Amino acid sequence: MPEQTGVEPKSKSVAWLVVALLLIFFTSVFLWYYFNKPTTETASNSPATDQAATKDTELSTVSNQISSTLEELESEIAAITSDANSTDDDAPNL
Amino acid sequence: MLIQQMTMHRIFNTAIAIAVLSLMLGQAGFVTAQEKTNGDQLRVKAREHRTEIDTALTNFRSARGEKRLEKLKVASKRIVSVRTEALNGLIARLAESKKCKNLSEAQLSEIKAAIQSIITKLETQDSDIASSTDLTKAKTAIKEVYTNNKVFAAVIPATNGACLATRLTFLIDGRLNTLVEKIKAAGIETAEIEALMTKAKSSAEAAYTVYLGILQNPAAENVRASFSTAKSHLQTTRQELGAVKSALAKLRADYEQQTKDGS
Numbered sequence: 001m002p003e004q005t006g007v008e009p010k011s012k013s014v015a016w017l018v019v020a021l022l023l024i025f026f027t028s029v030f031l032w033y034y035f036n037k038p039t040t041e042t043a044s045n046s047p048a049t050d051q052a053a054t055k056d057t058e059l060s061t062v063s064n065q066i067s068s069t070l071e072e073l074e075s076e077i078a079a080i081t082s083d084a085n086s087t088d089d090d091a092p093n094l
Numbered sequence: 095m096l097i098q099q100m101t102m103h104r105i106f107n108t109a110i111a112i113a114v115l116s117l118m119l120g121q122a123g124f125v126t127a128q129e130k131t132n133g134d135q136l137r138v139k140a141r142e143h144r145t146e147i148d149t150a151l152t153n154f155r156s157a158r159g160e161k162r163l164e165k166l167k168v169a170s171k172r173i174v175s176v177r178t179e180a181l182n183g184l185i186a187r188l189a190e191s192k193k194c195k196n197l198s199e200a201q202l203s204e205i206k207a208a209i210q211s212i213i214t215k216l217e218t219q220d221s222d223i224a225s226s227t228d229l230t231k232a233k234t235a236i237k238e239v240y241t242n243n244k245v246f247a248a249v250i251p252a253t254n255g256a257c258l259a260t261r262l263t264f265l266i267d268g269r270l271n272t273l274v275e276k277i278k279a280a281g282i283e284t285a286e287i288e289a290l291m292t293k294a295k296s297s298a299e300a301a302y303t304v305y306l307g308i309l310q311n312p313a314a315e316n317v318r319a320s321f322s323t324a325k326s327h328l329q330t331t332r333q334e335l336g337a338v339k340s341a342l343a344k345l346r347a348d349y350e351q352q353t354k355d356g357s
Contacts, residue, residue, distance in 0.1 A: 070339070073332050076258050077325055083251035084321040088144065091240040092151055094166070094233040 143176040163229050170236050174220040177245040181213050184253055194257040196264035201302075205256060208309040212243050241313065248312035248321075252305045255324055259302035262331050266295045270338070277345075287341045294334035301327035 150169035157165040185206055188194045197205065219239050226232040243249070270291060278284045304324035308317055 070332055070336055073258070073262070073328070073335075076254070077328050077332070080251045080255045080258070081321065081325055083254070084247055084318070086247045086251075088246035089240050089244045089248070091237040094151075094154075094236065 143172065147172050147176065163226070163232060166229065166232055166236070167224060167226075170223045170232070170239070171220070173236060173239055174216050174223075177239070177243060178213055178216050178220075180245055180250065181209050181216075184250060185209055188253070188257075191257070193254070193261065196260045197257065198260075201256070201260060204306060205253060205309060208306070209249065209253070211310075212245065212249060212312065216243060244312040244317065248308050248317050251321070252308035252312070252324075255305040255321075255328070256302050256309065259298045259305060259324075259328065259331075262298040262328075262335075263295055263302070266291050266298065266335075282345065287338055290334045290337045290341065294331045294338070297327045297330035297334065301325075301331065 147169060150165070150172055154162060154165035154169050188197065188202060188205060194202075216239065219235055219242075223232050223235045223239075226235065274284050274287055274291065277287075301324045304320050304327065308314075308320050308324075314320070
């Protein structure tokens with residue numbers, strides 16, 4: 001009987017330890033969820049925000065890019081015209 | 095509310111299509127810095143050799159007696175080789191240059207054939223001059239090397255023009271057309287843009303035809319007028335593409351207005 005009495009407090013301690021560990025585990029899980037949930041929501045909104053910003057940026061460059069293409073076209077036409085007026089094929093006076 | 099949402103959705107799709115268009119136009123890449131350099135190289139070479147040819151001609155003019163024909167043949171050799179080298183370089187460039195990458199096989203073939211025909215003619219003229227024993231006839235033959243081939247004033251610029259025209263056709267017919275189809279699929283009216291594209295394409299094709307005609311007969315009397323005609327066609331293409339740009343800008347403005355109204 002005295003031996004049994006000596007073991008009981010140890011079992012209690014182990015039980016409390018297990019309870020404490022479980023409490024810490026579940027508290028950690030809760031806290032992780034609590035602090036990560038808003039982050040997740042922000043993350044789910046982020047693509048939409050980014051998309052809108054990207055779209056706006058891309059749209060703002062459309063006119064400039066087409067203008068640039070048209071300017072290049074103009075400069076190439078000018079280069080062809082200049083070459084066509086070259087005197088390199090004028091026969092020399094022999 | 096539902097109608098407004100649908101409109102916003104369509105305009106959003108249009109906006110995306112426009113954004114893709116912008117990227118594609120960027121990728122159409124008319125001229126890179128390297129391309130500009132490569133394009134200029136032929137002109138630089140012609141000028142370098144011009145000095146060399148001028149020296150050879152000065153030697154001919156200062157020569158006397160039988161030496162005159164001999165010196166004339168030396169100058170002639172260089173006058174011809176400068177041209178054949180430039181034309182061979184041009185053929186190589188057709189295959190390598192990004193500027194000419196949109197030429198179809200058939201177009202590439204007809205342009206190469208025209209250039210090759212000029213090279214063959216130059217080689218015949220070279221051979222005739224080299225075997226000539228008559229100074230007057232040799233002089234006439236050398237003048238014809240210049241006037242009958244017009245390598246620098248017609249063949250090279252006409253080839254560049256043909257490449258430019260096909261790039262425009264490719265842009266309109268391929269990428270631009272694909273994007274307009276996407277815009278149309280989003281329920282946006284594209285008839286005006288399509289009409290502008292048709293005009294632009296038609297003018298670009300007309301320019302190509304004129305440039306090819308120059309290549310096939312660079313000695314024609316109306317070459318300068320042909321260049322003016324081709325230039326006019328390209329300017330029409332440019333004008334129509336400018337109108338396409340304005341139409342797309344209007345779509346963008348409409349989108350922004352709708353966004354403001356929706357918020």
